[in-house]
Amino acid sequence: MEKPVQIIIEPEKGTANFFHELYEYRELLVFLSLRDILVRYKQTVFGVAWAVMRPVLTMAIFTFIFGNLAHMPSHGIPYPVLVFAAMLPWQFFANTVAESSNSLIANENMVSKVYFPKIIIPTSSMMVSLLDFFISFAILITMMLYYKMWFNSRFLFFPLYLLLLVFLSLGIGYWISALNVKYRDFRYIVPFALQVGLYVTPVGFSSAVVPDKWKFLYALNPMVGIVDGFRWVLLGNSIELYTGGIYLSVSCTFLILLTGIWFFNKNESSFADII
Numbered sequence: 001m002e003k004p005v006q007i008i009i010e011p012e013k014g015t016a017n018f019f020h021e022l023y024e025y026r027e028l029l030v031f032l033s034l035r036d037i038l039v040r041y042k043q044t045v046f047g048v049a050w051a052v053m054r055p056v057l058t059m060a061i062f063t064f065i066f067g068n069l070a071h072m073p074s075h076g077i078p079y080p081v082l083v084f085a086a087m088l089p090w091q092f093f094a095n096t097v098a099e100s101s102n103s104l105i106a107n108e109n110m111v112s113k114v115y116f117p118k119i120i121i122p123t124s125s126m127m128v129s130l131l132d133f134f135i136s137f138a139i140l141i142t143m144m145l146y147y148k149m150w151f152n153s154r155f156l157f158f159p160l161y162l163l164l165l166v167f168l169s170l171g172i173g174y175w176i177s178a179l180n181v182k183y184r185d186f187r188y189i190v191p192f193a194l195q196v197g198l199y200v201t202p203v204g205f206s207s208a209v210v211p212d213k214w215k216f217l218y219a220l221n222p223m224v225g226i227v228d229g230f231r232w233v234l235l236g237n238s239i240e241l242y243t244g245g246i247y248l249s250v251s252c253t254f255l256i257l258l259t260g261i262w263f264f265n266k267n268e269s270s271f272a273d274i275i
Helices: 015-024 026-041 047-069 079-101 108-113 120-146 153-182 186-200 212-218 222-234 243-274
Strands: none
Touching (some): 015 026, 015 120, 026 120, 047 079, 047 120, 079 120, 079 153, 079 222, 108 243, 120 153, 153 186, 153 222, 153 243, 212 243, 222 243
C-alpha cells in the first residue's frame, strides 16, 4: 500500500526572494490591485473625482495659509504649483502607508485560509496609490501649462525619485501592516502620525526656510529629500537641492525597505493564528 503524499507549501525565506515571489504571484498582485481600486470608489457619489479633489483642496488651503498669509518664499514659482509638486509624493506616501497598514486585517479571510505570499496584500495597496499619483500628475501638468511652465532636462531623474518614493512607502507599509496584526493600536497611531508628518515635511512651504544649522537634522525625515527632489526635477532651475538630504533619504529608504521586508517575512507565519 502506497503511503499518502503530503505536500507542504512553505514561503521562500530571505529578503533576496522578495522580488522573485512578487513575480511568481504577479497575476494575484494585479487582481488584488484592480479589486482595491474598484472597492475604493464603490458607492461613492463623486467616484474617481475624489482622487482629484483631495490634493486640489489641500493645495488650495496650503497656498492660502503659507503663500498668502505667511508669505513664504516660492523661488519665483507660482505658489500653487510649488505646493502641488510636493503634494504628488506626499499623497502617494500617505495613501500607501494608510491603506497598507490595515490591509492584512481587512483581508483576514484570505490570510487565514489560503496560502500565498502575504506581502502581496500591502504591495497591492501601493498600486492603488500609484493610480491616484498619475491622476494628480496630470493635474500638475495642466497647472504648469496654465502658468506657461514646462519640464527641463532634470525631468530625466523623475523615475529615480519615483522609485525612491515607492521603496520608502512600501518599507514603512510592510513594517506597520505586520505590527498592526499584533498591536491594533497602530490603526490609531498611523492617521495621527501622517497628520503630523504632513506639517513637518516641506509640502506647504519650501525647505529653504529651514536654517542651515538645522538642515541635516531636518533631513533625517526621509520624505524631506524626496519632496525636495520632486520639486527639483519638476519645477526648473530656480530650485536648489540639498544634496546631504538626498543622501540621507536614499540611505534611510533602503534601510527601511530591507528591514521592512525582513520583519514582514519573519512574522508572516504567525499572521493566520493571530488574526
